[in-house]
Amino acid sequence: MDKSAVAVEALATHVGKAVVLQGWLQNKRASKNLYFIELRDGSGVVQCVVAKREVDDASWSAAAQATQESALVLRGQVVAHERQIGGVELQASGVELISLAEEYPITPKAHGVDFLMDRRHLWLRSRRQWAALRIRNRVIMSIHEFYQERGFVQMDAPILTGSAVEGTSTLFEIDYFGSPAYLTQSGQLHGEVMAMAFGKIYTFGPTFRAEKSKTRRHLTEFWMIEPEMAFYDLDMNMDLAEDFIVRLVQDVLRDCQAELTMLKRDTAPLARVQAPFPRISYSEAVELLTSPKTQELLQQHAENLHTERSALEAEQAQIGKRYGQVKQWKRRQMDARRIVINQRIGEIEEAQRNLPQWAESARDFVWGKDFGGSDETLLTWHFDRPIIIHRYPAAVKAFYMKRDPEDDRLALGMDVLAPEGYGEIIGGGERATDLFFLQRQVDEHGLPREAFEWYFDLRRYGSVPHAGFGLGLERTVGWIGHLEHIRETIPFPRMLGRLSP
RNA sequence: UCCUCGGUAGCUCAAUGGUAGAGCAUGCGGCUGUUAACCGCAGGGUUGUAGGUUCGAGUCCUACCCGGGGAGCCA
Structure with missing residues (x-):
């Protein structure tokens, strides 16, 4: 373990300096000669850029191999980068794979509560x-x-x-x-x-x-x-x-x-x-x-819910009509949007069921x-x-x-x-x-x-x-x-x- | 205990009673700056369980199991 390792949350004070980071791979994006590794160390998350021409072969293959939640040690230079959370990223000079993680059950997409609770750890x-x-x-x-x-x-x-x-x-x-x-x-x-x-x-x-x-x-x-x-x-x-x-x-x-x-x-x-x-x-x-x-507030709330629901249902109908005629990537966007709409409509439906009881209880x-x-x-x-x-x-x-x-x-x-x-x-x-x-x-x-x-x-x-x-x-x-x-x-x-x- | 919503691929979800699909994840290929990256291809299913209705059930009916939210009670 490297005593000189820097915590991600402290990186803003290390801009321009060479540091060692220890942590876990939270997400990875790849192109031919470049890996973007989001490294999580408990104190925060930082994007690390691994460029093929900047690192040795061992580092490059470590970056290629590393799966979600694999443990890594990364060396490199801290550079300021406007678009990143925390305002910095790491330009990697070396990647060491400490532990290759098995296929991780919690993916970057949505999961249900029961599934997540069973994997609270x-x-x-x-x-x-x-x-x-x-x-x-x-x-x-x-x-x-x-x-x-x-x-x-x-x-x-x-x-x-x-x-x-x-x-x-x-x-x-x-x-x-x-x-x-x-x-x-x-x-x-x-x-x-x-x-x-x-x-x-x-x-x-x-x-x-x-x-x-x-x-x-x-x-x-x-x-x-x-x-x-x-x-x-x-x-x-x-x-x-x-x-x-x-x-x-x-x-x-x-x-x-x-x-x-x-x-x-x-x-x-x-x-x-x-x-x-x-x-x-x-x-x-x-x-x-x-x-x-109080009844006025309830009334207003009910109207807001109704308006929102109507708008969502109209959008849903639009999506249904256009779905068959659009390109693949657009279709995917529509699928994602459809899920969000369905969830929100479910919430609204529940609120609409409960509201009369709320009004009655208050009155x-x-x-x-x-x-x-x-x-x-x-x-x-x-x-x-x-x-x-x-x-x-x-x-x-x-x-x-x-x-x-x-x-x-x-x-x-x-x-x-x-x-x-x-x-x-x-x-x-x-x-x-x-x-x-x-x-x-x-x-x-x-x-x-x-x-x-x-x-x-x-x-x-x-x-x-x-x-x-x-x-x-x-x-x-x-x-x-x-x-x-x-x-x-x-x-x-x-x-x-x-x-x- | 009661009310209510739900259970479809590893995950999240689609599917007027009529050939079970998509995205993510996984594998392979492509891409020099990505932000839940993207593009192409592939594998992946006893639709919670047991019955019933029907020419035909993921879809309708009955019972049960499991989960979400709420009531009661409370921080």
């Missing part, structure tokens, strides 16, 4: 996955920076627990030396413990939910960041959540331009993610949801229910940035939430909803401080008091106002990267029916 090498997971990395870094700069202490909550926080139906149960134990659903309660010991803390760990949800927003194993702060009320909690999200988005916007470009992410909506976020109470949200304004929404996925999406349509909804009916929130002193029906909870249909990325609130209230809540939720004695102790020994929230890492990354599915935001997604690789 290889799929991770693809550009989109690279971009998505680099954004994940940047977000994780920002999370730690944000809290560490503010004097928060990182404290891990246990993953194995003896008690449930949320409903028991979504718990993964395991055998713990003959007793039942559960994989954690939230570090919440332990976070409160640590906040009483360290003041301001945050947990960062995996969370498990045995929900039988098959949607683009659900994983059975996901990562959650849960800050918990002593002497914080609901407003301070919302301020923190707002600053936090702005920071994550702006860091990615600044440091992940290449990744966002690769994902074809429209960055305008991200640039608008600035404080303050609209803060609306649950009751105001219900009013908004059931208002004519008939009654105070007291929790918002469904479509309701949340509709609420975010009214705004151009994330929104915070606070003061939910106590009945739909967790037992440990503090009641609103001004209205006992309400809990001092808050959710942050991401725009563009990505839904809830934060859930949290101010915690109840009163021992007797909590004991009653535990009883009413049918939970065993004994299991919460240690939690009750926090209210016996110096109980103070405190608050916190949980941020879903994968949903956040999915939203920032505008990814179609949450499974692309984590290296090895765990979902219903998916445990491997």
Whole structure:
């Protein structure tokens, strides 16, 4: 291994110099005396030009032999080249084949989800996955920076627990030396413990939910960041959540331009993610949801879908008519276009099927229910940035939430909803401080008091106002990267029916 | 659990109930700058499974299996 090898991402600072690159062949284009090799090294991708007259025979035949994902060492000079991503390419002087790859299953063309998921261990090498997971990395870094700069202490909550926080139906149960134990659903309660010991803390760990949800927003194993702060009320909690999200988005916007470009992410909506976020109470949200304004937005959306579909269908008909009379290469273009059209029409059809239900759900929404996925999406349509909804009916929130002193029906909870249909990325609130209230809540939720004695102790020994929230890492990354599915935001997604690789 | 869409070549997809095709990938040949390169040729199929309707089924019907998306629930 060559210690002097340069990372692709650093090449811009090596223009005009001779370098050694180590990596894998992502794609190759050939003409008689020239190979264009796209070399991937994990830090980026660079085009390497291998010209027959510039290299020796061994190098030339190595370049000829190299298949997709073959491992290579390339030597050459870095030259500036306007048309390349990153602005540089390598003029190769030597090619060494380290390992000849067998026929690679993931080709440069499209593949289906199931096929790719079965090959997740290889799929991770693809550009989109690279971009998505680099954004994940940047977000994780920002999370730690944000809290560490503010004097928060990182404290891990246990993953194995003896008690449930949320409903028991979504718990993964395991055998713990003959007793039942559960994989954690939230570090919440332990976070409160640590906040009483360290003041301001945050947990960062995996969370498990045995929900039988098959949607683009659900994983059975996901990562959650849960800050918990002593002497914080609901407003301070919302301020923190707002600053936090702005920071994550702006860091990615600044440091992940290449990744966002690769994902074809429209960055305008991200640039608008600035404080303050609209803060609306649950009751105001219900009013908004059931208002004519929401129905108008739905109507407009339905019309847009209809117009788009008509245009696509007209184009489809045109293609069908002309198909028999055109040249081969044109026909191929038409085939490709036809596939894109079919896919989009499928999406529109589904949206058109769902829209009436969305409208009905919004129109008939009654105070007291929790918002469904479509309701949340509709609420975010009214705004151009994330929104915070606070003061939910106590009945739909967790037992440990503090009641609103001004209205006992309400809990001092808050959710942050991401725009563009990505839904809830934060859930949290101010915690109840009163021992007797909590004991009653535990009883009413049918939970065993004994299991919460240690939690009750926090209210016996110096109980103070405190608050916190949980941020879903994968949903956040999915939203920032505008990814179609949450499974692309984590290296090895765990979902219903998916445990491997 | 329910609703909905789908399963055709290694992959992605076509195919008014009437001879199963295209692109990519693979192999061979061509091309001095390509950007999912391009051009030519070749090999590649028990249309998810089991029944049924029909002169004839990839296409219609029934059941089952597998997958996508959504509801419920949630980050």
